[in-house]
Amino acid sequence: MRTRNSRWDIFGLVWAAIFAGVFVVGLCWLLWWGAYFSVSTRQYAWLLLMFWSVFLFWQAFPLFIAGFGAPFEFHALLRFPLRFSTFYIIGLAYGLADFAAVCGTCWLVSIAVGVGMARSSLLPAVALAIALFIWMNITLERLLSSWLERLLARRRTRELLFGLFILLSVSAQFIRPAIMHYSEGAHGSIQLQRLVSYLSPFPPSLAGSAIIAAGEGHSLQFLGSVGGLFAYIAILSALLWRRFAAQFRGEELSETSGSVRVAANLSSVPLERKSDPLGFLSPPVAAVLTKEFKYLGRNGFVLISLLMPPLLVLLFSSQFAGKHPSITHTRITADSFFPGMMGYLILMLMTPAYNCFAYESKGIRNYYTAPIRFRDVLLAKNLMYAVILIFEIAISMTLLSIRIGLPSTPVFAATLLALVFAVTGQFAIADWVSLSFPRKLEYGSMRGQRGSGVSIWIAFGVQILLGGICTVLLLAGRWTQNPWLPAEAFAGLAAASLAGYFAALDALSRVAEKKKEVLIETLSK
Amino acid sequence: MSEPAILTENLTRNFGALTAVDGINLSVTAGQFFGFLGPNGAGKSTTIKMLTGLLAPTSGRVRLLGVDFAADPVAVKRQIGVVPEGMGLFERLTGVEYLNFVGQMYGLDRETSKRRSDELLHFMQLDDRPKSVIADYSHGMQKKLALAAAVIHGPRILFLDEPFEGVDALAAGALKALLARMTERGVTIFLTSHVLEIVERLCSHVAIIHKGRLVAQGSLDELRAGISSDDSTPRTLEQIFLSIVGHGGATRSQLEELSWLT
Numbered sequence: 001m002r003t004r005n006s007r008w009d010i011f012g013l014v015w016a017a018i019f020a021g022v023f024v025v026g027l028c029w030l031l032w033w034g035a036y037f038s039v040s041t042r043q044y045a046w047l048l049l050m051f052w053s054v055f056l057f058w059q060a061f062p063l064f065i066a067g068f069g070a071p072f073e074f075h076a077l078l079r080f081p082l083r084f085s086t087f088y089i090i091g092l093a094y095g096l097a098d099f100a101a102v103c104g105t106c107w108l109v110s111i112a113v114g115v116g117m118a119r120s121s122l123l124p125a126v127a128l129a130i131a132l133f134i135w136m137n138i139t140l141e142r143l144l145s146s147w148l149e150r151l152l153a154r155r156r157t158r159e160l161l162f163g164l165f166i167l168l169s170v171s172a173q174f175i176r177p178a179i180m181h182y183s184e185g186a187h188g189s190i191q192l193q194r195l196v197s198y199l200s201p202f203p204p205s206l207a208g209s210a211i212i213a214a215g216e217g218h219s220l221q222f223l224g225s226v227g228g229l230f231a232y233i234a235i236l237s238a239l240l241w242r243r244f245a246a247q248f249r250g251e252e253l254s255e256t257s258g259s260v261r262v263a264a265n266l267s268s269v270p271l272e273r274k275s276d277p278l279g280f281l282s283p284p285v286a287a288v289l290t291k292e293f294k295y296l297g298r299n300g301f302v303l304i305s306l307l308m309p310p311l312l313v314l315l316f317s318s319q320f321a322g323k324h325p326s327i328t329h330t331r332i333t334a335d336s337f338f339p340g341m342m343g344y345l346i347l348m349l350m351t352p353a354y355n356c357f358a359y360e361s362k363g364i365r366n367y368y369t370a371p372i373r374f375r376d377v378l379l380a381k382n383l384m385y386a387v388i389l390i391f392e393i394a395i396s397m398t399l400l401s402i403r404i405g406l407p408s409t410p411v412f413a414a415t416l417l418a419l420v421f422a423v424t425g426q427f428a429i430a431d432w433v434s435l436s437f438p439r440k441l442e443y444g445s446m447r448g449q450r451g452s453g454v455s456i457w458i459a460f461g462v463q464i465l466l467g468g469i470c471t472v473l474l475l476a477g478r479w480t481q482n483p484w485l486p487a488e489a490f491a492g493l494a495a496a497s498l499a500g501y502f503a504a505l506d507a508l509s510r511v512a513e514k515k516k517e518v519l520i521e522t523l524s525k
Numbered sequence: 526m527s528e529p530a531i532l533t534e535n536l537t538r539n540f541g542a543l544t545a546v547d548g549i550n551l552s553v554t555a556g557q558f559f560g561f562l563g564p565n566g567a568g569k570s571t572t573i574k575m576l577t578g579l580l581a582p583t584s585g586r587v588r589l590l591g592v593d594f595a596a597d598p599v600a601v602k603r604q605i606g607v608v609p610e611g612m613g614l615f616e617r618l619t620g621v622e623y624l625n626f627v628g629q630m631y632g633l634d635r636e637t638s639k640r641r642s643d644e645l646l647h648f649m650q651l652d653d654r655p656k657s658v659i660a661d662y663s664h665g666m667q668k669k670l671a672l673a674a675a676v677i678h679g680p681r682i683l684f685l686d687e688p689f690e691g692v693d694a695l696a697a698g699a700l701k702a703l704l705a706r707m708t709e710r711g712v713t714i715f716l717t718s719h720v721l722e723i724v725e726r727l728c729s730h731v732a733i734i735h736k737g738r739l740v741a742q743g744s745l746d747e748l749r750a751g752i753s754s755d756d757s758t759p760r761t762l763e764q765i766f767l768s769i770v771g772h773g774g775a776t777r778s779q780l781e782e783l784s785w786l787t
Contacts, residue, residue: 283632290625363615366627368579369577371603371632372599516580520579
């Protein structure tokens with residue numbers, strides 16, 4: 001069974017690798033051409049933009065999609081008689097195993113080839129600048145991620161970072177309007193080129209400037225830019241040295257530290273005096289649901305991912321809809337935008353349900369030794385996702401109603417019923433996938449976390465299929481001039497999927513019994 | 526005669542070509558403190574997993590308290606408590622949260638679960654760190670918590686896989702007293718341990734498994750009688766164990782191969 005799961009996992013990974021490969025190679029080609037064009041025509045601003053793009057991807061991608069990175073398990077290294085310098089180099093080398101690092105390196109090499117083909121005399125200069133830029137990027141990425149893991153390991157700092165994250169996300173929405181305001185209607189590329197000119201002291205601009213200076217024969221400026229890159233590397237390396245030194249001394253990342261006040265408040269309230277909000281549920285379902293929410297509340301990365309959907313809905317509404325959309329310039333109606341955004345929310349929020357045992361670890365055995373039917377566990381887990389969805393959808397709906405207004409009643413009703421259909425329809429499939437293709441994720445850890453390749457592809461396929469059905473039904477209302485037709489159709493589908501879901505729970509319990517050895521073994525590793 | 530608390534019939538488990546447990550027939554009377562022994566890889570944990578529902582047997586039958594496990598697993602599980610190999614705790618809950626969770630999973634109402642959790646945490650001397658999540662507990666503390674979780678619902682059979690491993694002497698003394706008291710009240714305890722002195726002191730009956738087969742079963746006196754024939758023959762459980770499963774110690778020639786170490 002394990003071998004079969006691994007085969008499916010590899011199959012999923014191969015497909016992911018093909019898509020990633022197309023993405024990386026496509027951009028390699030684009031950047032090669034861009035560098036060649038930029039140097040040939042002496043339009044160097046494009047070169048700076050390319051360096052900035054690679055830099056932002058390299059640093060931001062591991063933070064937001066940390067699934068493919070190689071985790072640096074420094075604790076495992078500490079038992080070996082390593083010198084600190086060796087420990088540091090190993091830690092740094094892990095930075096090259098990151099997906100973003102592989103992409104960034106490929107793209108930078110493509111830029112170097114493009115520049116070299118345009119003017120071969122620039123090759124030594126571009127090789128030096130790019131080597132330094134890669135070194136700087138690896139050091140910075142290791143520094144950021146190790147600090148983030150350190151900070152997010154503690155509850156108090158995690159709460160502070162949430163606040164900061166929200167502020168940053170909201171602030172980021174004002175960047176584009178600010179650029180629009182100060183650029184006085186200039187073309188987008190010209191706006192970006194102007195923006196880059198303000199960023200000249202930063203590493204991507206320095207790397208680009210070094211190549212430009214070499215191309216123009218300005219030796220002093222070249223040396224200045226290269227020296228600037230060296231200075232960044234020195235400063236970042238010193239900071240990373242300090243961080244790794246703490247790890248080398250055996251730093252312990254503890255969940256408990258910084259949580260005194262929160263926990264003390266909880267423990268000071270006698271449980272008996274509190275009313276039981278889950279009293280309507282059976283004790284096992286209530287127990288699993290409580291446990292799920294406690295795990296959720298203590299997992300910073302999952303909580304961050306819950307903040308994203310409403311923020312992105314807000315962002316999209318400012319870009320594409322509302323009274324003054326900044327990208328389309330033509331307002332998309334609430335009747336079209338509202339269902340689209342709700343579909344987007346489902347797409348984002350349902351994905352974790354396809355690996356719902358990811359954080360159970362050895363605790364999974366509790367579900368098999370306790371006198372319960374496994375349907376209770378699945379029901380509790382699905383209930384948690386449903387509560388999250390309702391909460392997130394309610395927030396997003398409120399934001400949308402303020403930004404663009406609510407859609408017409410038939411579309412509103414159809415969208416809500418479509419949500420019920422899409423969510424309950426997915427729960428049964430997601431539960432089956434979670435039982436059949438489990439993948440352990442490290443709780444609260446940022447790096448080296450990814451779901452099973454197969455579960456990712458099944459989730460993707462199911463969501464595309466359900467999204468397609470919903471789109472066709474929503475459009476059917478327009479084609480037939482019957483605005484209530486989609487709502488009626490979705491009401492039927494929602495009722496069917498709800499009935500199907502509850503009917504499937506017993507079958508899923510049998511699947512859980514059948515798959516228990518794989519599940520326990522996979523999650524207990 | 527009443528049905529044994531634990532009864533297995535030709536219990537077998539294969540992992541591919543490997544037969545980890547080979548047709549064992551165990552019989553444990555209610556109220557016995559039963560030690561299940563065997564060298565590493567003999568099949569002890571596999572047997573316990575099959576007895577507690579964590580692993581399905583390839584063939585054979587398990588009956589606990591007269592109920593066929595396969596026929597009514599929920600009814601059987603309601604009557605048993607388990608400290609599995611590796612403990613299986615939810616490490617991001619605090620001790621009290623975990624015990625409440627387990628209590629509710631066994632059908633206790635919230636109030637009873639909370640009261641018993643507090644009492645057990647106090648008994649196990651784990652109540653001085655109410656804010657710590659289990660991941661921050663020492664190994665011994667986790668073991669004590671796993672034991673507390675195994676007894677919170679008042680089981681009639683308790684399966685303990687290496688329960689004293691990593692537990693300090695003070696706590697071990699208290700735990701042994703608790704377990705002895707439970708057997709006095711009719712609870713059946715099925716225990717595996719590599720520390721034969723503990724088994725000898727606590728258990729009234731023992732079974733020994735070797736290479737997946739049950740090679741001995743009975744009271745300690747019966748085992749001693751089976752082995753002993755004159756004054757020079759082995760008497761302690763360790764000697765009985767070694768005489769049954771064979772001498773596992775390193776030979777002089779094997780030690781000489783490691784001369785660089787000594």
